[in-house]
Amino acid sequence: MTEKELLEKGYRKYRGEEVDVYFNTQICEHSGNCVRGNGEIFNLDRKPWILPDNASKEEVMRVIDTCPSGALQYIQKEG
Numbered sequence: 001m002t003e004k005e006l007l008e009k010g011y012r013k014y015r016g017e018e019v020d021v022y023f024n025t026q027i028c029e030h031s032g033n034c035v036r037g038n039g040e041i042f043n044l045d046r047k048p049w050i051l052p053d054n055a056s057k058e059e060v061m062r063v064i065d066t067c068p069s070g071a072l073q074y075i076q077k078e079g
């Protein structure tokens with residue numbers, strides 16, 4: 001999906017240096033894979049709860065790929 005499509009579907013953007021993360025709370029099924037997968041990136045006790053720059057781009061993508069609902073998405077930046 002493009003950023004435009006994600007934002008139209010109600011995803012919120014969390015900006016990172018190399019990768020942007022998008023989250024849609026309506027779709028989240030609370031499996032907890034994200035916070036268990038990497039608590040530095042995903043921490044519900046913090047605002048913002050997603051900090052894409054707290055780990056490598058590869059790690060951000062790895063954890064998001066374990067999200068079962070599609071509530072988490074990412075778009076890599078060019079260059």
Ligand code: SF4
Nearest residue numbers: 028029031032034067
């Ligand atoms: S892994 Fe996906 S579905 Fe599970 S809690 Fe995180 S965002 Fe929600």
